[in-house]
Each structure stands twice: as structure tokens, then as C-alpha cells.
Amino acid sequence: MLYQIFIDPFAQMVDMPDFLIQVVWEGFVAGILYALIALGFVLIFKASGVFxxxxxxxxxxxxxxxxxxxxxxxxAFLALILAIGVMALLAVAVERFVMxxxxxxxxxxxxxxxxxxxYFLIGFGEFVFGGEPKQMITEELGLPTGSTAFEIGEQGLVILQHIDIAAAVIAIIxxxxxxxxxxxxxxxRALRAVADDHQAAQSVGISLNQIWAIVxxxxxxxxxxxxxxxxxxxDVSFAxxxxxxxxxxxxxxGGFTSIPGAIVGGLIIGIGEKIGEIYWGPLVGGGIESWLAYMIALVFLLFRPQGLFGERIIERV
Known part of the structure; x- marks a missing residue:
């Protein structure tokens, strides 16, 4: 059993480096997309101090x-512009009626x-768009499709999906x-001031309403x-x-207030859960990709609760 846990997975990585590269790439892309989602959380938290x-x-x-x-x-491109407008209206509505x-x-x-x-957006979205999954208009938006294969060694092969490459580039930008x-x-700078102290930001003329709408x-x-x-x-679905x-x-x-932390944390989670699922998942019957990220986060909470890039908060009494 110890051999299967501590030696065999690493032996598989050495024996099949092309497969390891493929797994790491898949985890890298997933991590980039996790980081994009996390960016939205970071933006709101930095401006309002709320998750x-x-x-x-x-x-x-x-x-x-x-x-x-x-x-x-x-x-397609007009729909993209209108979708941006809808998100702008949503931002104004959130600021006016919630914040x-x-x-x-x-x-x-x-x-x-x-x-x-x-829950309001879930109900409103199902009412307007229905609950069925929908196919993204990838080609209509000019996003690349297809894949490119690279040979690794004599018999190894790594396949990169063009949409994954585009996702990584867009996320980095x-x-x-x-x-x-x-x-x-x-x-x-005003956003950071608001995050530090709402009342102090207001006292120097910063409009909370405007800042919240922007963020x-x-x-x-x-x-x-x-x-x-x-x-x-x-597919695009509520899942x-x-x-x-x-x-x-x-x-x-990565830390709740760090933009670089979001990307680093996303890569750690994305690559970590893919490698864990492929090489250690079979030992427990598979499916660890759904919970491994939370176990990694639990370990970080025990030893570094502010995250890799988060600010350490020290209160003196």
C-alpha cells in the first residue's frame, strides 16, 4: 500500500512524461479559469470587504x-456588447438597491x-432563459476551435485545444x-481606500456609490x-x-485581496486536483477532484489563514 501511495504514482510520471505533460496542461487551463472566477470575488472584496x-x-x-x-x-458581436450593457445595468441595480x-x-x-x-438571479435566469443547457457561440465570436498535437519523445503525444490556449491568453491579459x-x-486607488475604511474614504470625497457601481x-x-x-x-448551464x-x-x-494571489491559487488548485485525480484517485475509487481542492484549502487555513499573498492582520490589545 505504501508503494502505491508514495512510489508508484511518481514512477508512472517518469515512465509516461507525455501523459504527465497532458495532465499538467489540463490542470493549468482549469486553474486559469478558476482564477478568472476568483478575480470577480477579489474585486468585490477589495471594494466592500464582503465575500x-x-x-x-x-x-x-x-x-x-x-x-x-x-x-x-x-x-454575435452585437450580442456581446449588449451582454456587457446588461452587466452594467446589473451593477447599477446592485449598487442602488442592495449596497x-x-x-x-x-x-x-x-x-x-x-x-x-x-437566488434571485437563479430564478430570474431560469424564467428568462429556461433551465436547459445552452451551447456557447464559440465560432461566432471568432474564438479558435480544433487542436494541435505535439510529439514528445519517440512515441509520446500532447494535444492542446486551441480554445484552451485562447482562454489562458485572455485570462493573463x-x-x-x-x-x-x-x-x-x-x-x-480609490477602490483600495474604500476597502480599507468606508467612512474615511467618504471623508476625503470618495463616492461609495460610484466606486461600488464601477467594481x-x-x-x-x-x-x-x-x-x-x-x-x-x-455547455452554459446553471451547473x-x-x-x-x-x-x-x-x-x-491566494488571499482574498490579492489579484496575483488569485492566479497563483487557481494554478495550484487546477494542477493539483488534476494530478491527484489521475495518479492517486484510483487508490480511493476516483472522484477526488471534487473535494481535493477543499482539503488543500483546509491545510492552508491551519497554517497560513491569510493565504500566500494575503495581508497578515495583527490586532494589539
Whole structure:
């Protein structure tokens, strides 16, 4: 048994390096998409100090909006623009009817409000778009399809899906853009000020209403990009909300306020769960991919609860 746990998986990696590369690539792509979902959580948390439980359903809702508009006869790129407009309207509605009435309330109240938003968007989305899975308009948006195969050694073969490569490139661009936005722009600095202290930010003339609308819109754009990429790899359905919960261990690893942490945490979870499922999963009957991420997060909570890039909070009494 010890041989099967500690030696055999590594022997398989050495014997079949091409298969190991394929597994790592699949985990890398999954990790990039987890990181995109986590980015939406980070944006909201940095601006309001509350965990946005609705980010997962926002991914689904944005994807369904895009596909639903196209099915109604709207050209693909016009549907994309209109979907961005819908996420902007959602951001304004959240600020006006949820965030503004609850300003300076305890964080648990804001958390409960995002849970309420989740179920509202689920019901509204099913009412408007139905509950059936929908196919993402990948080709209509100009996203690449097909695959490229690379030979590794004499008989090894690694296959890369073009949509996975596009997803990785788009995610990297979005992460870099958001990092620059937060660190180099006036609005980004205002967002960080609001996250540190609402009342202090208001005292120096920063509008909470404007900042919250902007950050929810940014989270909506991230949700739309994530919905497109996840939908291109599978169908767009409400089951994606469950996938979005993988952002929780990603945030625990990377830190709730760190954009670089979201990408690093996503890669750790994505690659870790793929390798665990392939090489150690058969020892327990498979299926560990669904819970391994949470076990990794639990270990981090025990030894570094602020995450790899999170800020250590020290209270002096």
C-alpha cells in the first residue's frame, strides 16, 4: 500500500512524461479559469470587504445572456456588447438597491444580501432563459476551435485545444489589466481606500456609490469572460455555479485581496486536483477532484489563514 501511495504514482510520471505533460496542461487551463472566477470575488472584496456569494451565478447569468441574445437573432458581436450593457445595468441595480441601503452595516448583512442576490438571479435566469443547457457561440465570436498535437519523445503525444490556449491568453491579459488598474489609476486607488475604511474614504470625497457601481461592473465583465470560456469548453448551464465554488479554495490559497494571489491559487488548485485525480484517485475509487481542492484549502487555513499573498492582520490589545 505504501508503494502505491508514495512510489508508484511518481514512477508512472517518469515512465509516461507525455501523459504527465497532458495532465499538467489540463490542470493549468482549469486553474486559469478558476482564477478568472476568483478575480470577480477579489474585486468585490477589495471594494466592500464582503465575500460576494453571487459571483458564481453572475458567471452563469452573463453567459446565458450572451447566448440568449444570439438565439433571439442578435448578431454575435452585437450580442456581446449588449451582454456587457446588461452587466452594467446589473451593477447599477446592485449598487442602488442592495449596497446603498446597507452601507456601513455589518459584513454578515452584506454577505446575506449577496446570497439573496444569488437566488434571485437563479430564478430570474431560469424564467428568462429556461433551465436547459445552452451551447456557447464559440465560432461566432471568432474564438479558435480544433487542436494541435505535439510529439514528445519517440512515441509520446500532447494535444492542446486551441480554445484552451485562447482562454489562458485572455485570462493573463485580464489579470495584468486589473493589476495595473488597481495599482496605477486614480479609481484603483480609490477602490483600495474604500476597502480599507468606508467612512474615511467618504471623508476625503470618495463616492461609495460610484466606486461600488464601477467594481460590480468590473466583476460583471470578468464574469462574462469566464462564462464565455467555460461555456466554450462545455455547455452554459446553471451547473457552472457549482464549478464557481472552486474559487473558494483558490481565494484561501491566494488571499482574498490579492489579484496575483488569485492566479497563483487557481494554478495550484487546477494542477493539483488534476494530478491527484489521475495518479492517486484510483487508490480511493476516483472522484477526488471534487473535494481535493477543499482539503488543500483546509491545510492552508491551519497554517497560513491569510493565504500566500494575503495581508497578515495583527490586532494589539
Amino acid at each position: 460576494n456569494f453571487a459571483q458564481g451565478i453572475m458567471v452563469v447569468f452573463a453567459g446565458l445572456t450572451l447566448v440568449g441574445l444570439h438565439e433571439a437573432g442578435v448578431p 446603498r441601503p446597507l452601507v456601513n452595516q455589518p459584513e454578515i448583512i452584506l454577505l446575506m444580501s449577496t446570497i439573496g442576490m444569488t 485580464m489579470v495584468a489589466s486589473l493589476a495595473l488598474f488597481f495599482n496605477k489609476t486614480r479609481i484603483g 460590480w461592473f468590473a466583476a460583471g465583465i470578468v464574469a462574462l469572460a469566464t462564462g464565455i470560456m467555460w461555456g466554450a469548453r462545455s 457552472l455555479e457549482i464549478v464557481a465554488l472552486k474559487a473558494l479554495p483558490v481565494l484561501i490559497l
